[in-house]
Amino acid sequence: MSEKTTYTGFWQESPRTGILGWLLTTDHKRIGILYLGCIITMFIVAAILGLAIRLELIAPGRTIMDAQTYNATFTVHGIIMIFMFLIPSIPAAFGNLLLPIHIGARDVSFPKLNLLSWYCYIVGGVLAVTSIFSGGGAPDTGWTFYVPFSTQTNTNVSLAAFAAFMLGFSSILTGINFVTTVHRLRCKGMKWGRLPLFVWTLYATAWIQVLATPMIGITLVLIILERTFGAGLFDVARGGDPILYQHLFWIYSHPAVYIMILPGMGVISEIIPTFSRKPLFGYWAMALSSLAIAFAGSLVWAHHMYASGMSDLAILIFSFLTFIVAIPSAIKVFNWVSTLYKGSIELAPPMLFALAFIFNFAIGGLGGLALGAAASDIHLHDTTFVVGHFHYVMFGGGGFALFAAMHYWLPKFTGRMYNHKMAVIGWALLFVGFNVTYMAMQAVGIMGMPRRYYDYIPEFTTLNLVSTIGSWVMAVGLIIMFANLWHGLRKGRPVGKNPWGGATLEWDIPSPPPMENFGEEDPVVTKGPYEFKGVVADEY
Amino acid sequence: MSIEHRDDTGARFGMWLFLYTEVILFSGLFILYAMALSKFPQQFAEASHKLNIYFGSINTIVLLTSSLTIALAVTAIQRGRIRQTLILCGVTVALALLFLVNKYFEWSEEIGHGIYPGSEHLAEMGPGVTNFFNLYYFTAGLHGLHVFIGATLISIVAVLTAKGKVTSDRYTLLENSALYWHLVDLVWIFLFPLYYLIL
Amino acid sequence: MSEHTHEPVPYRTFILIWVALLILTGITIAVSRVHLGALNIWIALGVASIKSSLVIFVFMHLRQESKLFKIGLLVMLSILAIFIGFTFFDVLYR
Numbered sequence: 001m002s003e004k005t006t007y008t009g010f011w012q013e014s015p016r017t018g019i020l021g022w023l024l025t026t027d028h029k030r031i032g033i034l035y036l037g038c039i040i041t042m043f044i045v046a047a048i049l050g051l052a053i054r055l056e057l058i059a060p061g062r063t064i065m066d067a068q069t070y071n072a073t074f075t076v077h078g079i080i081m082i083f084m085f086l087i088p089s090i091p092a093a094f095g096n097l098l099l100p101i102h103i104g105a106r107d108v109s110f111p112k113l114n115l116l117s118w119y120c121y122i123v124g125g126v127l128a129v130t131s132i133f134s135g136g137g138a139p140d141t142g143w144t145f146y147v148p149f150s151t152q153t154n155t156n157v158s159l160a161a162f163a164a165f166m167l168g169f170s171s172i173l174t175g176i177n178f179v180t181t182v183h184r185l186r187c188k189g190m191k192w193g194r195l196p197l198f199v200w201t202l203y204a205t206a207w208i209q210v211l212a213t214p215m216i217g218i219t220l221v222l223i224i225l226e227r228t229f230g231a232g233l234f235d236v237a238r239g240g241d242p243i244l245y246q247h248l249f250w251i252y253s254h255p256a257v258y259i260m261i262l263p264g265m266g267v268i269s270e271i272i273p274t275f276s277r278k279p280l281f282g283y284w285a286m287a288l289s290s291l292a293i294a295f296a297g298s299l300v301w302a303h304h305m306y307a308s309g310m311s312d313l314a315i316l317i318f319s320f321l322t323f324i325v326a327i328p329s330a331i332k333v334f335n336w337v338s339t340l341y342k343g344s345i346e347l348a349p350p351m352l353f354a355l356a357f358i359f360n361f362a363i364g365g366l367g368g369l370a371l372g373a374a375a376s377d378i379h380l381h382d383t384t385f386v387v388g389h390f391h392y393v394m395f396g397g398g399g400f401a402l403f404a405a406m407h408y409w410l411p412k413f414t415g416r417m418y419n420h421k422m423a424v425i426g427w428a429l430l431f432v433g434f435n436v437t438y439m440a441m442q443a444v445g446i447m448g449m450p451r452r453y454y455d456y457i458p459e460f461t462t463l464n465l466v467s468t469i470g471s472w473v474m475a476v477g478l479i480i481m482f483a484n485l486w487h488g489l490r491k492g493r494p495v496g497k498n499p500w501g502g503a504t505l506e507w508d509i510p511s512p513p514p515m516e517n518f519g520e521e522d523p524v525v526t527k528g529p530y531e532f533k534g535v536v537a538d539e540y
Numbered sequence: 541m542s543i544e545h546r547d548d549t550g551a552r553f554g555m556w557l558f559l560y561t562e563v564i565l566f567s568g569l570f571i572l573y574a575m576a577l578s579k580f581p582q583q584f585a586e587a588s589h590k591l592n593i594y595f596g597s598i599n600t601i602v603l604l605t606s607s608l609t610i611a612l613a614v615t616a617i618q619r620g621r622i623r624q625t626l627i628l629c630g631v632t633v634a635l636a637l638l639f640l641v642n643k644y645f646e647w648s649e650e651i652g653h654g655i656y657p658g659s660e661h662l663a664e665m666g667p668g669v670t671n672f673f674n675l676y677y678f679t680a681g682l683h684g685l686h687v688f689i690g691a692t693l694i695s696i697v698a699v700l701t702a703k704g705k706v707t708s709d710r711y712t713l714l715e716n717s718a719l720y721w722h723l724v725d726l727v728w729i730f731l732f733p734l735y736y737l738i739l
Numbered sequence: 740m741s742e743h744t745h746e747p748v749p750y751r752t753f754i755l756i757w758v759a760l761l762i763l764t765g766i767t768i769a770v771s772r773v774h775l776g777a778l779n780i781w782i783a784l785g786v787a788s789i790k791s792s793l794v795i796f797v798f799m800h801l802r803q804e805s806k807l808f809k810i811g812l813l814v815m816l817s818i819l820a821i822f823i824g825f826t827f828f829d830v831l832y833r
């Protein structure tokens with residue numbers, strides 16, 4: 001590496017040098033970078049599996065794989081995307097990178113626990129990958145591990161479930177760390193009303209991680225025990241109840257979707273004001289709606305189970321409660337749009353991703369209402385409409401928010417800028433490909449195509465073909481985006497400390513930030529996070 | 541690290557958050573219990589009678605007492621009485637072991653009667669009874685695991701106290717282990733009446 | 740660093756609480772031998788709640804902690820009540 005391409009800041013300074021300086025680091029920025037690397041790797045693996053699923057479905061009948069391989073492929077795609085990509089994506093990677101800086105701290109409350117959480121993630125990841133290639137073959141239950149199939153299939157469900165347990169533990173440790181950090185380590189002058197929205201959403205997310213994740217832990221342990229002892233805890237003949245498994249599973253897994261989307265909303269709430277040069281509209285409404293989403297998200301889990309055979313009263317109640325979640329989500333969308341109104345909008349790459357997020361999230365959110373209403377759900381349940389819906393929210397929302405965060409903050413952490421023109425091309429392909437893929441999927445779902453099926457009737461061929469073509473457009477977009485980021489962040493033009501003209505604390509310190517973020521003196525905050533008066537963007 | 545930052549309140553708060561996760565972990569099993577109880581009230585009472593109430597009661601007294609000794613240990617370390625702290629930690633660990641030994645005899649007796657998850661004999665007693673014992677074994681097993689972990693933690697802290705790493709000035713480690721131990725006690729406070737005392 | 744440490748709780752307080760816990764255990768065992776139907780389970784849970792409050796507030800020093808700890812506990816218990824309570828909407832009315 002030439003002199004020009006060496007990074008400084010936390011990339012250089014470390015009590016240990018070389019690889020150990022990374023593997024044994026307790027610095028939140030280094031742990032964030034470790035997480036980011038793993039998460040992107042996992043995303044690429046799972047995205048390839050996703051492309052394989054779409055390729056198999058390009059035409060009726062067998063195309064590239066047999067039915068058992070297909071079952072394993074969508075299961076592993078789901079497990080990796082949910083547990084190893086979406087749940088840790090923004091909180092563990094960008095949360096670690098930014099949370100302490102945003103509140104003016106030098107690190108998180110428990111730096112060693114933070115490193116332990118990364119190791120739990122690695123152990124979980126290794127076990128999950130091992131489960132694909134060992135034992136009775138890759139799990140084929142779908143990522144939901146529904147009983148009775150999951151207790152009976154001969155594939156490697158136990159190992160995969162244990163892997164998910166470890167990943168849950170990693171998530172819990174991150175949650176404990178973030179809640180404590182936000183309460184204990186805010187710098188002087190950092191009142192609750194001056195916290196950036198990203199911190200608010202991470203805080204709400206961390207509470208969900210603490211209070212909901214253990215439920216999936218015990219559920220997965222029970223699956224493993226069932227497979228080991230055959231006790232019959234979910235077997236009707238032996239006094240068990242399979243529907244209770246679904247309750248336990250969704251008590252965690254519904255709040256988990258807010259673990260995936262809330263931090264993404266935080267990212268968007270940072271980006272929109274910066275590129276509109278306007279304070280965020282309705283700060284407290286935004287902050288409190290994050291907490292409201294976290295709370296309301298724990299009331300609605302059984303809306304995944306309308307077709308399971310649970311009681312009609314429960315369907316009625318959970319359907320009603322589901323609509324409540326729409327209120328704080330809508331508050332957020334309205335406030336983003338109101339922030340844009342009469343702003344001085346600059347369509348830089350992070351802003352384009354943020355706008356795409358709002359577009360996709362709105363579609364996904366409205367689709368969610370169609371599914372939350374019990375009557376329409378009976379028709380749509382377990383069709384590809386559901387698959388399209390959650391990809392709109394999770395990928396079009398959570399995934400795009402991660403890409404937005406990468407374009408917004410990575411120049412801060414590498415001190416270098418990527419090529420904007422290429423970033424826009426990548427974004428455009430991704431956005432178009434995304435909508436073609438999943439809109440077609442939703443349409444064919446309304447026509448009645450069931451999800452997770454290997455084969456379909458000829459009437460569905462056209463839309464499936466369109467969806468597969470869209471997936472390849474998206475793949476090209478992803479390749480361009482990642483290549484451009486990789487190249488730009490290593491070799492691009494150096495940037496100053498504030499390339500975008502942001503007003504939060506991270507833009508006050510050098511790029512890349514030094515080891516303890518702030519020099520000798522602890523920072524003192526005297527203004528809110530979105531007061532742009534006097535903030536000037538650096539030329540680059 | 542050059543960050544010389546100490547936040548005992550933060551550390552305690554982190555521990556409390558961790559205890560919340562433990563409560564939710566156990567609550568999964570208690571949810572299953574509650575639903576099954578509402579479905580099979582008669583069979584649950586019948587199955588509960590098969591459990592040995594003496595083992596259960598003695599273990600309750602053992603755990604409550606161990607909770608007392610570890611609470612006293614915290615006061616002792618705050619007052620700088622290292623020897624007392626060590627004795628109290630030792631008593632706590634001894635009581636934890638007594639609990640586990642008791643549990644071992646109790647389970648041996650039940651397994652001797654052919655009552656264990658997945659057994660033929662259990663299946664013959666009907667779905668309600670089977671479910672009761674499945675839940676009983678899994679809940680008590682998970683609790684026993686926590687007893688073991690807690691005892692290990694307290695032993696480690698006792699060694700650190702003897703070495704002078706935990707002092708009257710810096711005792712968060714002991715405090716947090718004590719918190720963990722009280723949680724083990726709390727779970728038992730609910731587990732005991734729900735499994736041993738249903739009529 | 741006064742914020743970080745508590746006043747030591749006297750031995751006497753802890754021992755009194757322990758005695759109370761033992762008495763409550765006796766009560767819960769005694770009551771369980773009397774047939775009261777569904778009331779039995781509610782009494783058992785009530786006594787267990789009293790016992791656990793004693794442990795939480797005194798043994799675990801929650802009495803001396805700041806409001807944050809107490810609100811946290813309350814949030815956790817409400818979420819727990821929701822998880823258990825809402826599942827009954829299904830099971831009781833199937």
